[in-house]
Amino acid sequence: MNKVVLCSLIVLFAMSCKQDKSDNQESAIDFNQLLKDYNEEGYQLNPMNATRAGDSRFNDKFPNNLSETYKAKKKAYYTKYKDTLAKIDDSQFTDTEKMSKAVLEWDCDINLEEMSFQKDLMPIDQMWSTNLDFNQFAGGTNAQPFKTVEDYNIWLTRVDAYLFWLNAAQDNMKKGMETGYVLPSSLIVKVIPQFEGLASDDIENNLYYAPVKNFPETFTDAEHEEFTKAYTNMVANKIIPAHKQMANFLQNEYLPVGRSSSGITGTPLGDAYYAHQIKKYTTTNMTADDIHQLGLSEVARIRSEMEAVKEKVGFKGDLKAFFNHVRTNKDLMPFTERSQVIAFYDSIYNVMKPQINRLFGKQPKTPFEVRRTEPFREKSAAANYNPGSLDGTRPGIFFTPIPDVLTYNVFDKEDLFLHEAIPGHHFQISLAQENKELPDFRKTLWFSAYGEGWALYTESMGEELGLYKDPYQYFGMLSAEIHRAIRLVVDSGIHSKGWTREEAIQYSLENEAESEEDITSEIERYMANPGQALSYKIGQLKLRELRTRASEALGDKFDIKEFHNQVLETGCIPLQLLENKIDNWITAYK
Structure with a gap:
């Protein structure tokens, strides 16, 4: 050549x-x-998702997703x-x-x-529905901004679109009444007061009037007058009538045809929908039977640990009696003012701070706050975390309901803080949002098995973080864990094995220390959204399995901070993808 x-x-x-x-x-x-x-x-x-992320371009939009x-x-x-x-x-x-x-x-x-299921014929329930999400924006303390004249005008436009959705929801519910897609009566009676609370003629104490009470300092007298008139009109002539109409519909038309069955199999959605929900919320191919048996096994294991704590504190009596003792122990209800509850959570964080650096290399920059849950949803809401904005200007917020401060029991609140706040949801969500390597859609995506699994996994880290020194607080952690194990039993029991609401409540009362009121609210939560409650324990068990696998495979090379980095840097992903990632990391690290 x-x-x-x-x-x-x-x-x-x-x-x-x-x-x-x-x-x-x-x-x-x-x-x-x-x-x-x-x-x-x-x-x-989904413009509401944009608002939550801090993207203001669609703050006036609210499409009729029905x-x-x-x-x-x-x-x-x-x-x-x-x-x-x-x-x-x-x-x-x-x-x-x-x-x-x-x-x-x-x-x-x-x-x-x-989308192959007609769940939208039951668009409203007591905990998960669009109206409750929208109401959280109304008070001016959440993701919807109320800082400028434009913000105040935009909200009026969005409210009009929401009320259109509310009418569509009622139309869908009427169609559902004709075809068997209706809520259980026990859930309907919990929804009615939520609408009645916004139907009161007391305009100035209506949630939707709240932005008028908190005008920005930059507003002129003329702007004060203009928006006071506009928001008074909105509340008096739109919000109150719409919510009165819905409350009357629920009471007089919907409740009489509410179903007596507790599980989703009492509707045309049936077993196929529950199988879909299991897949959606656990990101696995587990069956209802698999989950039920796993739950029974976990309940038995955790009960044995609870017995050990009972013996340690010297309680005489069986475990069920100890549950009642913990529920009613006035020494565990120390507060007289709601501000003391917030201070209590702040003290937990201060105890943890020295240990955080030892366990976590990557930590969020997004600010964090503890707040009382808004009164309009406090009676039916559980403690929850609201993420900060993508740009970090809005803090992550841990909301805790305090309907009666005198009965606010602290025995399980250290682990609650770990779960909802730090290093639970605040770390997991904020680090994903701050990760510049992730595309934007992954910064706000939510797979419950990962997100809730991580939060439950962090509860088990309390001793590593300097907490659970009081045996009652450790019992609180076990109580929270058995609560999630019970969910595997009762959720699958209700939706695949024909359990009634009352049977599920009784099973929970026999196996955990929560009050009957709280347990009832929890069971009704599972009834409203089949499968969601499964995600916590399934995700936690997978994370524990992966940590053990990595520790055993790497031996002295195992670095807990790097393991947590590997888990957290991905953002929310299905569990099988997380397992593949950790396995590849183990192989590379070895």
Whole structure:
């Protein structure tokens, strides 16, 4: 071969390599744009998600997600991205890009599967429905901003759209009444007061009037007058009548046809819907029977640990009697003012701080606060965490309901803080939102088995964080864990084994220290949203399994901070994808 031919071949080969590299770069750029488009279109489809993330562009929007037009648009959205992903070769992708593709595929599939069911014929319940989410924005203390004249005008527009949705919800419920898609009567009676509370003629104490009481200092007298008039009109002529109408409908038309059955199998949704819910909330292929048996096993294991604590504190009597003792022990109800409850949580954080650095390398920059749950939802709400904004300007907030401060029992509150606040949801959600390597859609995506599994996993770290020194607080942690194990039993019992509400309440009373009032609220929560309650324990057990696997495989090389980094840096992902990631990390680390 002469030199000219050889040189020509070398040039052609170099050009080919350059073109391949260019093609790969173009593919990566296209994929990155795809992820941006998915997030952008997702915000347009769900503007409330954009508001929660701190994106203000859609703060006036509230689409009617019950309409056929909206559902067609939603189906087309997920189908388009699912079909596009199938055509993408990810062989040259980075690990983060491969993970993003797998997560996006899973998200599209589970949402398309969910759309095959007519759950929207039961659009309102006592805990999970859109109206409750929207109400949280109304008081001016949550994600919806009330800082400018435009903000105040925008909210009036969004309220009008929400009231249109509320009418559509009533229409859907009427269709559900004709076809067997109705709530249990025991849930309907809990919904009615929520609407009655916003139907009161006391305008100035209505939740939707609250922004008038907190005008920004920059507002002029004329703006004060303008928005006081506008918001008074909105509350008097829109909010109050709409909520009165819904309360009357629920009381006089919906409640009389409410069903006596407790489980979802009492509706046309049936077993197929529950199987879907298990998959959605656990991100596994477990069956209802698998979950029920696992729950029974975990309840038995945790009860044995509880027996040891009972013996340690010298209580004479059986475990059920000890539960009653803990529920009613006035020494565990030390507060007389709600401000003392908030101070108590602050003290927990101060105890933990020295240990945090030893266990966590990556820690969030997003600020954090503890607040009392808003009174309008306090009686029926559980403690919860509201994420901060993506830009970190709005803090993460741990909300705790304090309906009666004199009976606020602290025995289980150290582990509650670990779960809802630090290092639970605040660490997990904030670190994902702050991670610049993650595409935007993964910063706000939520898979319950991972998110709630992480939060429950952190409860077991209390001793490592300097907590649970009081045996009653350790018992509180066990109580919280058995509570999640009980969920596996009663959720599957209600929705797949024909258990009644009363049977589920009784099983819980026999196996945990919560009050009957709290247990009843919990059981009704599971009735309203089948499968969600399974996610905590399934996720926690998987994280414990992965930590043990890594520790045993790596021996002296195991670094707990790096393990936590590996888990947290991904954001929320399905459990199988997390397991694959940790296995690859173990292999590489060895």
